[in-house]
Amino acid sequence: MIGMFDSGLGGLSVWRELTRLLPQEPVLYLADRAYCPYGGRSAVDILARSEAITRYLVSQGARLIVIACNTATSAAARELRRRYPELPIVGMEPAVKPAALQSRSRQIAVLATRATLKGDKFLELKAQYDDSVDILPLPGDGFVELVESGDLASDHAHRVVQRQLQPLQAHAVDQVVLGCTHYPFLSPLIETALPSGVEIVDPARAVSLQAERLLHRHGLASLSDKAPAHRFVTTADAASMSDFLRHVLDQTAEVSTVELDVGKI
Numbered sequence: 001m002i003g004m005f006d007s008g009l010g011g012l013s014v015w016r017e018l019t020r021l022l023p024q025e026p027v028l029y030l031a032d033r034a035y036c037p038y039g040g041r042s043a044v045d046i047l048a049r050s051e052a053i054t055r056y057l058v059s060q061g062a063r064l065i066v067i068a069c070n071t072a073t074s075a076a077a078r079e080l081r082r083r084y085p086e087l088p089i090v091g092m093e094p095a096v097k098p099a100a101l102q103s104r105s106r107q108i109a110v111l112a113t114r115a116t117l118k119g120d121k122f123l124e125l126k127a128q129y130d131d132s133v134d135i136l137p138l139p140g141d142g143f144v145e146l147v148e149s150g151d152l153a154s155d156h157a158h159r160v161v162q163r164q165l166q167p168l169q170a171h172a173v174d175q176v177v178l179g180c181t182h183y184p185f186l187s188p189l190i191e192t193a194l195p196s197g198v199e200i201v202d203p204a205r206a207v208s209l210q211a212e213r214l215l216h217r218h219g220l221a222s223l224s225d226k227a228p229a230h231r232f233v234t235t236a237d238a239a240s241m242s243d244f245l246r247h248v249l250d251q252t253a254e255v256s257t258v259e260l261d262v263g264k265i
């Protein structure tokens with residue numbers, strides 16, 4: 001079984017791609033909605049949450065973990081791999097490489113949470129590409145809250161997205177990388193706010209392909225040809241998560257609430 005987690009509903013954009021690619025794999029998805037958003041939290045707190053969640057997912061039978069959250073990947077992936085050397089862990093990578101390859105203007109933007117944009121992982125990635133492409137960091141302030149409240153299309157949502165993308169007007173960016181897993185749910189709004197010709201790059205499929213490779217490499221792929229029962233758990237707000245699953249992803253699976261023992265947090 002694959003265990004996936006995010007601060008909330010955003011990682012479901014990765015769940016959607018992963019289950020399309022691997023329809024026979026059972027997935028347990030955990031939304032840490034009691035602590036969402038992660039974007040304004042310290043790396044230490046995010047690591048503690050990620051550790052507790054990983055422990056829980058493994059206790060439920062997960063044999064491969066997908067960190068369906070850029071912020072948690074940035075704050076915790078390295079340390080989780082050190083603490084669980086036997087456990088294959090797939091993290092989110094902002095898709096800078098494909099965007100840089102496709103960019104004609106040599107200017108790309110990475111739209112992500114402030115925590116991701118100031119994390120070492122992003123700064124290292126940016127430095128790696130500095131010679132070949134200009135990377136504009138663009139914080140998606142307010143986007144996570146919109147998705148968590150199920151507001152994917154209101155006038156208010158439109159204004160929030162427009163405001164955050166405003167800096168693009170002063171740049172010749174032609175690729176916008178979605179560096180937060182919540183943002184694909186706002187893609188229709190993002191598209192309308194972008195100058196024409198700008199493309200959106202979402203790493204969800206590349207991450208799912210990496211999960212598939214690791215499943216095979218570790219001999220963990222499911223041998224069943226029956227459609228599996230997916231499970232969804234959350235640390236808060238199970239009812240609104242069910243609504244989101246039903247209305248946005250067409251899933252009628254039940255969502256249960258779980259409490260995680262994280263010691264001092």
Ligand code: DGL
Pocket residue numbers: 006007008010011036037038039040068069070071072113116144179180181182
């Ligand atoms: N989906 C998370 C990410 O990819 C959202 C972060 C947050 O909770 O602020 O970064």
